Every structure is written in structure tokens, then in C-alpha cells.
Amino acid sequence: MNNLEKYKECLNSIDLEDSRKDYLKKKIIINHEKKKKRKNIIYSLVIIFSIFLVNLCIAHADTIKNSINKVITKVINSSNSNGSNFDYYKIESDAIKELNYDANLRDPKCHKPINNYEGISDDDECYSLYSYEELEKELGIKLLKNDLFKDNRIILNKVSRVDEKIAYIKLLMPNPMEGKKNSNKTTDVFVEIAMRTKYNENKNNNIWTSILSSKENIREYNIKSINNKAYGTANNKFTQNVFILHDDIIYRLRISLNNDSLDNPDKEVQRILDAFYY
Amino acid sequence: MNKRFDEIYNLYSKDIYRLIYSYLFNIHDTEDVLQKSFIKLYKNNRILSLSNEDIKKWLLKISINEAKDILKSPWKKIITLLDKDDDISSNNTNSLIEPLKNIPENYRIPLYLHYYEGYSIKEIAILIKKTESAVKMRISRGKEKLKIEMEKDL
Numbered sequence: 001m002n003n004l005e006k007y008k009e010c011l012n013s014i015d016l017e018d019s020r021k022d023y024l025k026k027k028i029i030i031n032h033e034k035k036k037k038r039k040n041i042i043y044s045l046v047i048i049f050s051i052f053l054v055n056l057c058i059a060h061a062d063t064i065k066n067s068i069n070k071v072i073t074k075v076i077n078s079s080n081s082n083g084s085n086f087d088y089y090k091i092e093s094d095a096i097k098e099l100n101y102d103a104n105l106r107d108p109k110c111h112k113p114i115n116n117y118e119g120i121s122d123d124d125e126c127y128s129l130y131s132y133e134e135l136e137k138e139l140g141i142k143l144l145k146n147d148l149f150k151d152n153r154i155i156l157n158k159v160s161r162v163d164e165k166i167a168y169i170k171l172l173m174p175n176p177m178e179g180k181k182n183s184n185k186t187t188d189v190f191v192e193i194a195m196r197t198k199y200n201e202n203k204n205n206n207i208w209t210s211i212l213s214s215k216e217n218i219r220e221y222n223i224k225s226i227n228n229k230a231y232g233t234a235n236n237k238f239t240q241n242v243f244i245l246h247d248d249i250i251y252r253l254r255i256s257l258n259n260d261s262l263d264n265p266d267k268e269v270q271r272i273l274d275a276f277y278y
Numbered sequence: 279m280n281k282r283f284d285e286i287y288n289l290y291s292k293d294i295y296r297l298i299y300s301y302l303f304n305i306h307d308t309e310d311v312l313q314k315s316f317i318k319l320y321k322n323n324r325i326l327s328l329s330n331e332d333i334k335k336w337l338l339k340i341s342i343n344e345a346k347d348i349l350k351s352p353w354k355k356i357i358t359l360l361d362k363d364d365d366i367s368s369n370n371t372n373s374l375i376e377p378l379k380n381i382p383e384n385y386r387i388p389l390y391l392h393y394y395e396g397y398s399i400k401e402i403a404i405l406i407k408k409t410e411s412a413v414k415m416r417i418s419r420g421k422e423k424l425k426i427e428m429e430k431d432l
Contacts, residue, residue: 028320032321
């Protein structure tokens with residue numbers, strides 16, 4: 001017997017028994033079915049996860065879009081006195097705040113213009129003065145606070161009711177940073193806080209509008225501490241209006257910049273915004 | 279198609295088993311390769327519609343690749359010694375294959391396909407994705423080694 005014949009004989013001795021062969025066949029079929037099932041489960045999970053991700057992205061995109069749309073509105077075909085047409089942009093808010101609609105607030109007795117806390121005493125009935133804590137407790141809401149505000153008194157400027165339910169509230173903080181009057185060395189802030197409820201019927205209660213000729217004139221600030229955006233418009237070189245829509249309450253800060261900040265107004269505005277916390 | 283699979287399985291499962299065992303010399307790995315190869319064939323209508331000979335070539339190609347993957351895996355390298363011991367003790371009856379184990383891995387498949395299955399050098403080159411000259415060289419060196427081992431055995 002030559003070597004190749006011996007080699008073949010060796011190989012012939014390697015045999016798969018029939019019983020083992022049948023057992024392996026069964027295993028092959030079972031494994032195939034298992035694999036198919038597992039594949040289907042994985043495909044289903046991938047599809048479910050993809051749908052979830054897409055929905056999440058859409059929802060997130062909608063939230064962002066809604067929050068921006070709530071603040072910036074395009075007003076088409078406005079015309080100026082010369083008869084020319086322009087696209088105007090308004091900064092406003094349609095937010096509806098949920099609060100204690102039956103809150104027992106001390107209504108203001110007068111509506112004099114307020115530029116400062118000067119001449120306003122705690123027992124002055126003309127102005128309805130509150131602390132943060134009192135207002136938050138009474139209305140069942142939370143307000144933004146700011147580390148740079150030294151005077152935290154809040155003036156209830158206006159409260160409107162419909163069927164005895166609170167429909168609209170406007171609060172003022174005339175000079176919380178205690179800037180010196182008529183001084184160019186300190187930055188002054190005048191804060192207005194407004195919220196509308198579901199009972200609001202007055203369409204003129206459009207809160208604040210700041211009409212701009214271009215969307216480009218709206219500056220966008222990020223307030224990391226409250227994970228919120230703020231929108232700024234400049235009235236003139238010295239005054240910036242900044243709007244914050246947070247938790248369905250709109251805040252307007254009229255910031256009169258000190259002389260040192262005129263070269264870089266954004267930095268001073270951002271400093272004030274970064275001091276907000278919730 | 280299940281009928282066709284049964285037919286192919288009955289025809290070629292032993293051949294595939296023999297080829298892989300003569301390459302790996304391990305029953306568990308051989309059965310794994312056999313299962314993996316036939317799972318790929320099961321309900322693969324495109325392959326099952328080919329001629330028997332073409333399906334056999336496809337199965338040989340797939341199982342050779344699967345077997346090579348097993349040898350390449352780092353885990354396999356670690357447990358080789360343990361496996362060898364286990365295999366020897368469980369296969370004392372088959373002392374005939376002992377000389378084959380000394381043939382280098384590279385030569386085992388070309389030798390089997392050429393001398394046992396009767397494939398030409400060209401066909402083997404396609405099956406194992408090597409050039410014809412490389413296959414020719416492996417067969418000739420393998421034959422020399424085979425001669426030494428068979429004579430040693432005597």
C-alpha cells in the first residue's frame with residue numbers, strides 16, 4: 001500500500017456517525033430558527049429605538065422652535081410714513097402662566113410712573129410692595145433671582161382679574177442693582193416681570209414688543225445657570241433691552257450701561273444675565 | 279427547499295466533517311464549523327438552487343474559512359494544549375489519524391482536496407483563495423511530509 005492509499009485510509013477512518021449526523025441536523029435547524037428570531041428582535045428594537053430617537057429630535061426641535069417663536073414674531077408688510085414697506089420683527093411672548101388664580105394680592109392704589117425706589121416706603125399703599133418670598137408663596141410660583149440684585153423688593157404694578165381670577169400681573173423692580181442716579185459710573189437695571197394666565201382676554205396685553213427692522217438686530221445670549229436663552233435689542237448706545245422667557249414668565253431688563261462697558265456692552269449684559277439663578 | 283437542504287446535508291455533511299476534522303483535529307470545533315456552514319446554507323434559496331457540485335464547493339469554501347477563523351482566534355491558541363490532551367484521551371481508538379496531525383496546517387487542506395476529493399490545482403486555488411503555484415508548492419511539500427510521517431508510522 002503506497003503512502004497516498006494509506007493517507008486515504010486514515011481519512012476514511014474519520015467518520016461522523018449517523019445518529020450524531022441527525023442530531024447535528026436538528027441542532028442546525030433549531031439554531032437557524034433561534035438566529036432568525038433573534039434577528040427579528042434586534043431589527044424590531046433598532047426600529048423602535050430609531051422611531052424613539054426621531055420623535056425625540058422632532059419634539060426637541062419643536063420645543064426650541066416654539067420657545068423662539070414665542071419670543072420673536074415677524075410682522076410682515078408694515079409700512080413707514082414714506083409709504084415704503086418693511087419686514088418688522090417683534091419681541092413678545094404668548095406664554096400662559098399657571099399660578100394660584102385666587103391669590104389674595106394687595107392691589108396697587110395708584111399708577112404713577114416709577115423710575116426708582118426713591119420715595120417708595122414699605123407702608124406706602126399707593127405702591128404694593130412685596131418680597132420674593134411673599135409673592136412666590138401667594139402665587140404658588142418661582143421667580144428668577146439674581147446675585148447682583150441688592151434690593152429685592154418687588155412692586156406689584158398691575159393685576160387684572162376676570163371673574164375674580166387673576167388674568168395678568170405686571171411686577172417691577174426699578175433699581176435692584178442700586179445704581180447711582182444720573183451717574184455714568186454704575187450700571188442701572190430696570191426689571192419688569194409679566195405673566196398672563198389662561199383667563200387673560202385683553203389682546204392688548206401683548207406684554208412687551210420691541211419692533212426691529214431686522215432679525216439681525218436681535219442679539220442672543222445664553223444663560224448657563226438657568227439653561228435659558230435671552231434676547232437683546234439695543235435702544236441706543238447706552239441702553240440695552242434684554243428679554244428672558246423663563247417658566248412662562250417674561251422678564252425685561254432695561255440695562256443702562258456704565259461708561260466702562262460701552263466698548264463691550266455684551267460682556268456687561270452677560271455678566272448680569274449669568275448672575276440669575278432659579 | 280427543506281427537502282433540498284436535507285438532500286445536500288445527507289450528501290455532504292460527512293465530507294465536510296472529514297475535511298474540517300483533518301484540519302482541526304478537534305471534535306467540538308469540527309461540529310461547530312459543520313453547524314455554522316450548514317446554518318448558512320439553510321433556507322439560502324440562491325445557493326440551494328445551484329447544482330450539487332457547486333453547492334459542495336460553496337460548502338467547502340465556507341467551512342474552510344470558518345475553520346481558519348477558529349484557528350486564528352486568540353482564545354483557541356490559549357486552549358489548544360488542553361484541547362489536544364482531551365482529544366487524544368477521547369479518541370484512543372482512532373490511532374490511524376495520528377500521523378496526519380504532524381502535517382503542517384497549511385498543507386492539510388490542499389492535500390485533502392487534491393488526493394482525497396480529487397480536485398484540480400486550479401479548483402483548489404479558487405477554493406482556498408491562493409495562487410495555483412502556491413497550491414502546487416503546498417501539495418508537493420505536504421506530500422513529502424506525508425511520506426515521512428507514513429514511513430515513520432510503519
